[in-house]
Amino acid sequence: MLTEKILQEFETILGKERILTSKEDLLSYAYDAYVEEYLPEAVLFPKTSVEVSRIMKVASTHRVFVTPRGAGSGLAACGLAKQGGVVLCFTMMNRVLEINKPNRYAVVEPGVVVSEFQKEVEKIGLFYPPDPGSATVATMGGTVLMNAGGMRGIKYGVTRDYLMGLEAVLPSGEVIQTGSLTAKDVTGYDLTRLICGSEGTLAVVTRITVRLLPKPKARRTLQAIYNTIDQAGNTVARIVEEGIIPATLELMDKMIIKALEDYAHLGLPLDAEAVLLIEVDGDQASVEKQAGIIAEFCRGQGARDVRVSQSEKESDQLWMARRGAFGAVARMRPTCVIEDVTVPVSFLTRAIKEVITIAQRNQVQIAVLAHAGDGNLHPLVLCDLRDKEEMKRVEKAMDEIVDFAMSVGGVLSGEHGIGIAKAKYLPRQLSPQTMNLMRNLKNTFDPLGILNPGSFLECAP
Amino acid sequence: MISQNLREEVHNCIKCGICLTPCPVYKQRLVEVASPRGKVQLIRNVMEGNLELSENFVRILFTCLLCETCTVNCPSGLKVDQLMKAMRVEVIEKFGLPGKKKFLFELLTGKRLLPFYLFWGRVLRNNLLPLLPVKGKVGTIPLKKFPRLNRQPFLKKIPEVITVPEPKGRVLYFTGCATNYLDGEIGRATIEILVRLGVEVVVPKDQMCCGLPIFLAGAPQMALPNILKNVALCNRQDVDAVVVECATCGAALKKEYPHILREMGQNAEGAEALSRKVLDISQYLMKFDLGKMLRPLQGKVTYHDPCHLLRSQGVKDEPRALLRQIPELNFVEMGGADVCCGGGGTFQWEHPEISENITAQKIGNIEETGANYVATGCPGCRLQIFGNLKKDEIEVIHPVQLIARSLSG
Numbered sequence: 001m002l003t004e005k006i007l008q009e010f011e012t013i014l015g016k017e018r019i020l021t022s023k024e025d026l027l028s029y030a031y032d033a034y035v036e037e038y039l040p041e042a043v044l045f046p047k048t049s050v051e052v053s054r055i056m057k058v059a060s061t062h063r064v065f066v067t068p069r070g071a072g073s074g075l076a077a078c079g080l081a082k083q084g085g086v087v088l089c090f091t092m093m094n095r096v097l098e099i100n101k102p103n104r105y106a107v108v109e110p111g112v113v114v115s116e117f118q119k120e121v122e123k124i125g126l127f128y129p130p131d132p133g134s135a136t137v138a139t140m141g142g143t144v145l146m147n148a149g150g151m152r153g154i155k156y157g158v159t160r161d162y163l164m165g166l167e168a169v170l171p172s173g174e175v176i177q178t179g180s181l182t183a184k185d186v187t188g189y190d191l192t193r194l195i196c197g198s199e200g201t202l203a204v205v206t207r208i209t210v211r212l213l214p215k216p217k218a219r220r221t222l223q224a225i226y227n228t229i230d231q232a233g234n235t236v237a238r239i240v241e242e243g244i245i246p247a248t249l250e251l252m253d254k255m256i257i258k259a260l261e262d263y264a265h266l267g268l269p270l271d272a273e274a275v276l277l278i279e280v281d282g283d284q285a286s287v288e289k290q291a292g293i294i295a296e297f298c299r300g301q302g303a304r305d306v307r308v309s310q311s312e313k314e315s316d317q318l319w320m321a322r323r324g325a326f327g328a329v330a331r332m333r334p335t336c337v338i339e340d341v342t343v344p345v346s347f348l349t350r351a352i353k354e355v356i357t358i359a360q361r362n363q364v365q366i367a368v369l370a371h372a373g374d375g376n377l378h379p380l381v382l383c384d385l386r387d388k389e390e391m392k393r394v395e396k397a398m399d400e401i402v403d404f405a406m407s408v409g410g411v412l413s414g415e416h417g418i419g420i421a422k423a424k425y426l427p428r429q430l431s432p433q434t435m436n437l438m439r440n441l442k443n444t445f446d447p448l449g450i451l452n453p454g455s456f457l458e459c460a461p
Numbered sequence: 462m463i464s465q466n467l468r469e470e471v472h473n474c475i476k477c478g479i480c481l482t483p484c485p486v487y488k489q490r491l492v493e494v495a496s497p498r499g500k501v502q503l504i505r506n507v508m509e510g511n512l513e514l515s516e517n518f519v520r521i522l523f524t525c526l527l528c529e530t531c532t533v534n535c536p537s538g539l540k541v542d543q544l545m546k547a548m549r550v551e552v553i554e555k556f557g558l559p560g561k562k563k564f565l566f567e568l569l570t571g572k573r574l575l576p577f578y579l580f581w582g583r584v585l586r587n588n589l590l591p592l593l594p595v596k597g598k599v600g601t602i603p604l605k606k607f608p609r610l611n612r613q614p615f616l617k618k619i620p621e622v623i624t625v626p627e628p629k630g631r632v633l634y635f636t637g638c639a640t641n642y643l644d645g646e647i648g649r650a651t652i653e654i655l656v657r658l659g660v661e662v663v664v665p666k667d668q669m670c671c672g673l674p675i676f677l678a679g680a681p682q683m684a685l686p687n688i689l690k691n692v693a694l695c696n697r698q699d700v701d702a703v704v705v706e707c708a709t710c711g712a713a714l715k716k717e718y719p720h721i722l723r724e725m726g727q728n729a730e731g732a733e734a735l736s737r738k739v740l741d742i743s744q745y746l747m748k749f750d751l752g753k754m755l756r757p758l759q760g761k762v763t764y765h766d767p768c769h770l771l772r773s774q775g776v777k778d779e780p781r782a783l784l785r786q787i788p789e790l791n792f793v794e795m796g797g798a799d800v801c802c803g804g805g806g807t808f809q810w811e812h813p814e815i816s817e818n819i820t821a822q823k824i825g826n827i828e829e830t831g832a833n834y835v836a837t838g839c840p841g842c843r844l845q846i847f848g849n850l851k852k853d854e855i856e857v858i859h860p861v862q863l864i865a866r867s868l869s870g
Contacts, residue, residue, distance in 0.1 A: 020492065025492070028493035028502060028503060031476050033475065045491075045492075071482075072493065091491040094491070111491075136483075137481050263538075327537060330475055330536050
């Protein structure tokens, strides 16, 4: 319980104006992009790591629960005060501290919005590849704690692959530095990559050093339309087999095509079963060559129509479909739950067909988007949260999707996180020994259990 | 009361947060209640009975520019602005309008406007101007930057019908209060261009304030007599189009009137018929081949998109195309042309500390172009931009004024 006295201690650190306690404010920090909601007791807005450290010390002394949060675009309730306490919101700690061109790295505070950072580095010819769908909202800190992925995963990997070092505050209030500014570093355990993806359960990140790449000089987009999912899936397999690595390789199924046509009228054929959107990037010559080879593969696998963009503008037009897909589907029903199972890429076609069968069997509306190149499926489950009976069927369908993913060596979540959304499935993927080791790790970082309580480790059966 | 279909709207918000970063107000405050998502979720809590209508809630609801950026960006297609406008009506029914707004709106709707205007404009205001405190401000705008009133209302100075020989068209011109009382030159420019194109212009003398500022403040009952009168006056068969050069009046006539009347349970057929005839002046002018009539104009112009023109009415290309037709005038696009200027009607008056930073970015973008004209078709935007510009050499102007200068140039 957060007493008046404890609040006053927080006030001496932050002042009154960076602590919110009104009912209206608390209600507005009770949600993220997942469905469940939890009311915090106060919301604190630190601006420096010193403030964060002092807050954690007060929290440790009084056993106040602390949950870190960025912009609240997460999909698994990781940034919500699931057992009360305070939300530590980083939106006001949002400076880009350094962009170092000679050594190609940047140092940012956790509240910087991902897409704004990307724009900033691209201005000087650099490139920060991690590109989650929420990039225009999500904060760098949030993407680090969640190890966010995105469409460029197949070629460029995920957030974890770009981290060089962190400044982090432990639940005790101690400040640690992890990693370094060098490209190679094997000194000790890799705490940087442990904290990354920890869903805010081990430490609070206050400063992030990321690796940058030179910005690719050219890009080409291909759109291929198929009569069957198999043809699209076989094209993906063919591209991967051949050793060509496109920057993105996205698949949209029939339901998404229909939603897009109802809403945006992009001229996609309604009788098609799948569309692939493929982007290659690099220097001009290799981009031309790769685009040509991929176009041949698409036709070879029976694509009924293949378009290759001839300009940036045309690329943008082709990507409009993919960018609009989520929205077009989301507006069909009040609630849209985004699934995130991921399978080894050779099982992609089977997985998509399985999801469609599961949807039909349970009479649930599911549209399938997939980051096809890395086997990451995003079944978009359409429903109405207020319809209890429908939600039961949704739950059953999700169980079955997880069953399938597990049966082929897949994972519960590719990039959205476990949180409370998938905690109940955790023992399906992790052995008791692994779970035990994870719990011990958590205990080492946070012996009092005050950081992000109610997270995946505690919720798991 | 919020109508049933709008009540359903709150459940369509999937809380993705895509509306956060583009929201000018959220970007300044960085707290959730400043964001569209925050407001929609609070409205949901009110509807579900978890939250009482409090003064804090009212403050939150009115800390919004109603720039509609969230509405056009929402992946789920939520009509966020309509939801917030409807909620405003509900809270004003409970809490009433703040005093200063009530006074302003009574002026705009009542018969007292003309005597008030004559007294202040002719007798006091223009003569007293040098006596005003030099450093005084209304919101972010220094008092000395407020425009002087027209010597005589524009509508008094022109005939009701301006005829031309062998007319190529016939339009009704809705001038709006700003042109009528503050900036008659825009009205003169509009009529001059139309007449040069051979278009007959009908200017009803007893047109009223469009009422949009009053409706947006949550007092549609107060705006209703104006709306009904304007619909009756402007919905006529004998004109090809109803042209408007004020973005806000255009948004009222084209988009909001039918919606407001339906929400209030009134017959909206007349308003719908009128809505189909309304055109922004730039849209109407682009139907003609002005190009060959225009003479060169020196300098550089940039264009600012008013929220009520770009997002409410979907007009983006025509004003730019119009300006590009002027020979030798260099058109440069500014960064963030489509971002709200931070004025938001009475918003800058109530929240100068938020407005200030939003406007500073707009001014920075304007200055970066090196333009000596910034053109925009909204009196609110012009006042906000002019009031915050530090450089005197940049002229804030309506696109039609530049066209008129080029015609006579």
